[in-house]
Amino acid sequence: MGRKCSRRSLMExxxxxxxxxxxxxxxxxxxxxHNNFVRQPAGQLIITPHQRSHSDPQQVHISLVGKEKMRxxxxxEEKHAESVVEYGTESGEYSAxxxxxxxxxxxxxxxxxxxxxxxxGPLKPGTTYFYRxxxxxxxxSLKTPPHNFPLEFVVVGxxxxxxxxxxxxxxxxxxxxxxxxGQTEWTASTLKHVESREYDVALLPGDLSYADSQQPxxxxxxxxxxxxxxxxxxxxxxxxxxxEIFPIIYPQPFQAYNARxxxxxxxxxxxxxxxxxxxxxxxxxxxLGSYTDFHAQSQQxxxxxxxxxxxxxxxxxxxxxxxxxxxxxxxxxxxxxxESMRQAMEQLLYNARVDLVFAGHVHAYExxxxxxxxxxxxxxxMYVTIGDxxxxxxxxxxxxxxxxPLSLYREPSFGHGRLxxxxxxxxxxxxxxNNDTDAVVADGIWIESLSSSQACSIxxxxxxxxx
Ligand SMILES: [Fe+2]
Numbered sequence: 001m002g003r004k005c006s007r008r009s010l011m012e013x014x015x016x017x018x019x020x021x022x023x024x025x026x027x028x029x030x031x032x033x034h035n036n037f038v039r040q041p042a043g044q045l046i047i048t049p050h051q052r053s054h055s056d057p058q059q060v061h062i063s064l065v066g067k068e069k070m071r072x073x074x075x076x077e078e079k080h081a082e083s084v085v086e087y088g089t090e091s092g093e094y095s096a097x098x099x100x101x102x103x104x105x106x107x108x109x110x111x112x113x114x115x116x117x118x119x120x121g122p123l124k125p126g127t128t129y130f131y132r133x134x135x136x137x138x139x140x141s142l143k144t145p146p147h148n149f150p151l152e153f154v155v156v157g158x159x160x161x162x163x164x165x166x167x168x169x170x171x172x173x174x175x176x177x178x179x180x181x182g183q184t185e186w187t188a189s190t191l192k193h194v195e196s197r198e199y200d201v202a203l204l205p206g207d208l209s210y211a212d213s214q215q216p217x218x219x220x221x222x223x224x225x226x227x228x229x230x231x232x233x234x235x236x237x238x239x240x241x242x243x244e245i246f247p248i249i250y251p252q253p254f255q256a257y258n259a260r261x262x263x264x265x266x267x268x269x270x271x272x273x274x275x276x277x278x279x280x281x282x283x284x285x286x287x288l289g290s291y292t293d294f295h296a297q298s299q300q301x302x303x304x305x306x307x308x309x310x311x312x313x314x315x316x317x318x319x320x321x322x323x324x325x326x327x328x329x330x331x332x333x334x335x336x337x338x339e340s341m342r343q344a345m346e347q348l349l350y351n352a353r354v355d356l357v358f359a360g361h362v363h364a365y366e367x368x369x370x371x372x373x374x375x376x377x378x379x380x381x382m383y384v385t386i387g388d389x390x391x392x393x394x395x396x397x398x399x400x401x402x403x404x405p406l407s408l409y410r411e412p413s414f415g416h417g418r419l420x421x422x423x424x425x426x427x428x429x430x431x432x433x434n435n436d437t438d439a440v441v442a443d444g445i446w447i448e449s450l451s452s453s454q455a456c457s458i459x460x461x462x463x464x465x466x467x
Pocket of ligand 1: 360
């Protein structure tokens with residue numbers, strides 16, 4: 001898809017130049033991924049264009065926010081567009097209306113559109129709603145999660161991204177107006193496979209857009225995922241590609257991420273959008289931040305301790321954690337990057353009998369056994385790395401040898417995972433590899449909740465017991 005050199009493109013040139021100089025002199029996480037492992041070559045990229053009017057909503061996505069409510073987020077280029085959502089259970093007939101808030105941000109010469117956030121509800125469980133954002137533009141529909149089990153999560157990591165790397169950046173500096181960007185064929189394949197089967201909620205453990213300070217790529221990513229993220233709640237946590245700091249000028253990380261992907265942190269008594277939890281159908285999901293302070297007595301650590309202590313496992317048999325940099329990893333890529341967080345927080349998760357920990361970051365799939373402190377432990381969480389959604393950087397092909405007895409399945413292929421919680425005691429995890437146009441179930445396992453295990457019972461009033 002070709003495009004002419006626009007005035008906006010020319011305005012972005014100084015940003016790219018500054019960013020390139022920054023990349024040359026400062027070690028961004030982007031560069032740290034290129035060490036001694038080899039990835040498959042990436043595919044051609046195309047950008048997802050904006051084809052609606054300035055006042056119409058774009059980049060629409062929804063997320064869970066408290067009991068029986070959803071947050072609808074979207075962006076308009078028109079600054080006077082209203083932050084309202086009309087909705088109802090009949091197409092074209094909107095019996096309810098909610099008003100919300102808006103924000104925006106600036107990054108060098110880039111000015112974001114008007115970012116709208118509106119909470120709608122209470123909504124009935126397992127129900128399809130039709131909605132319209134800002135009083136104009138297309139109608140969208142969403143389905144709320146069920147009231148009872150079964151509950152199905154889709155887990156996609158690393159990411160449904162547009163992707164971007166230094167070679168592309170340098171190439172853009174040479175022929176910025178001629179170059180087209182966008183998604184990879186693997187991204188499209190993963191998205192198609194995710195939607196081909198019913199699910200209730202998507203979980204994404206970080207590295208969403210790979211914008212890496214190229215702010216227009218956030219917009220392109222939002223448009224890319226809108227057909228999916230406007231239908232089912234997408235619950236995300238941040239990865240290293242969302243940091244986007246620039247010394248002195250933009251020292252605060254995650255500016256774009258926090259503005260564009262607000263998560264329900266206030267509802268779980270967190271003070272940061274970078275870590276939070278939510279409750280859904282007797283399942284408690286905790287989203288941790290790998291790139292904010294996690295050491296003992298940090299705000300995140302204290303919040304996690306308090307959040308775990310407030311879970312009643314008799315009423316909430318399933319406990320799931322997501323984070324970005326894996327604590328257990330036998331791939332050559334990103335070795336040891338989650339180790340300090342593991343040392344700080346693993347005991348909290350173990351004592352609370354967390355059932356599953358999902359991570360991203362590594363561009364491959366790997367499933368471990370139940371672990372505590374680097375040893376097989378039937379009362380520890382099962383760890384899964386699922387960093388293979390379809391990024392431009394390709395796959396992390398090299399695993400360490402000999403294989404660790406802790407690692408039960410590992411494969412460098414793109415795909416997505418599904419966690420189907422059948423009832424209070426049993427769930428099924430499956431990993432679906434992208435085989436060209438088909439999604440093939442390559443790995444699957446039944447899991448029993450630790451809350452139903454007599455051998456792993458804990459004192460409910462003291463989840464942070466000393467070992
Ligand atoms: Fe990452």
